[in-house]
Amino acid sequence: EQVYGAPVVGEHGRWLGVVIVMHDISEIVRLEQIRKDFVANVSHELRTPITSIKGFSETLLDGAFKDEQMLLSFLTIIHDESNRIEVLVHDLLELSKIERHGFTLDIMPTKLQDILVRVVDLTSAQLESKHMQFDVDIEQDAVILGDVNRLMQIFTNLINNAIAYSKEETTVKLRISTNNDYGIFEVKDEGLGIEKAEISRIFERFYRVDRARSRNSGGTGLGLSIVKHLIEAHQGKIQVTSEVGKGTSMKVYLPLKK
Numbered sequence: 123e124q125v126y127g128a129p130v131v132g133e134h135g136r137w138l139g140v141v142i143v144m145h146d147i148s149e150i151v152r153l154e155q156i157r158k159d160f161v162a163n164v165s166h167e168l169r170t171p172i173t174s175i176k177g178f179s180e181t182l183l184d185g186a187f188k189d190e191q192m193l194l195s196f197l198t199i200i201h202d203e204s205n206r207i208e209v210l211v212h213d214l215l216e217l218s219k220i221e222r223h224g225f226t227l228d229i230m231p232t233k234l235q236d237i238l239v240r241v242v243d244l245t246s247a248q249l250e251s252k253h254m255q256f257d258v259d260i261e262q263d264a265v266i267l268g269d270v271n272r273l274m275q276i277f278t279n280l281i282n283n284a285i286a287y288s289k290e291e292t293t294v295k296l297r298i299s300t301n302n303d304y305g306i307f308e309v310k311d312e313g314l315g316i317e318k319a320e321i322s323r324i325f326e327r328f329y330r331v332d333r334a335r336s337r338n339s340g341g342t343g344l345g346l347s348i349v350k351h352l353i354e355a356h357q358g359k360i361q362v363t364s365e366v367g368k369g370t371s372m373k374v375y376l377p378l379k380k
């Protein structure tokens with residue numbers, strides 16, 4: 123808190139009193155800290171792949187290019203690391219677009235099962251590469267008011283996470299159901315699980331439970347913050363339950379079209 127005081131002096135220098143202005147700046151300080159952390163995080167996330175691209179290209183230029191095997195392996199690393207930067211910049215732009223004032227959805231009546239069918243198609247290659255399977259259960263027709271592309275983004279993100287944080291040959295359950303007010307989409311994996319204390323943090327920008335694993339799975343740490351924003355823009359909510367070593371369930375609630 124900042125406090126300013128000033129004397130109030132009347133005619134002939136008569137002392138009338140003091141004006142005190144109190145200004146609560148704790149919120150401003152907090153936001154400023156979040157902004158600083160964000161910039162530091164972005165810089166760090168960019169520096170890692172850039173350092174690697176620079177190092178490997180310099181080694182190649184110093185003569186390693188003459189060894190065909192080294193050439194191939196270093197170029198592959200350079201290519202993968204450039205991809206990482208591309209994904210990161212894409213996610214950052216996406217987040218900034220979603221967080222901007224005036225961000226709007228293209229809302230129309232949408233069947234959750236149609237979204238799910240499309241996303242299952244798009245994510246099946248990743249699933250098969252880990253010899254995993256989907257178990258799809260459309261319990262109830264659910265028509266909600268939503269933005270098709272944004273819903274696909276939400277579903278894709280959650281399903282990709284379920285695959286990324288699971289062992290090979292496990293199953294990812296995908297369920298669509300309803301209650302009185304909401305269409306519900308649940309993704310349930312048999313993966314690593316998340317500690318209780320971490321659950322509330324995974325929606326923070328750049329937060330990862332295990333940085334190294336997230337990096338290997340191609341994650342930027344921004345996926346769930348984007349998901350949360352998009353769900354809230356739909357007047358929906360997300361609920362996470364998890365048990366370490368057993369798996370995680372993420373339930374998305376989206377208002378039904380009445």
Ligand code: ADP
Nearest residue numbers: 283284287324330331336341342343344345346
């Ligand atoms: P990332 O790009 O790292 O996947 P996200 O924002 O999508 O970033 O997720 C944040 C973190 O939450 C992940 O790094 C991971 O530690 C954890 N997480 C997300 N989904 C799951 C899941 N299904 N099982 C276990 N951990 C998860």
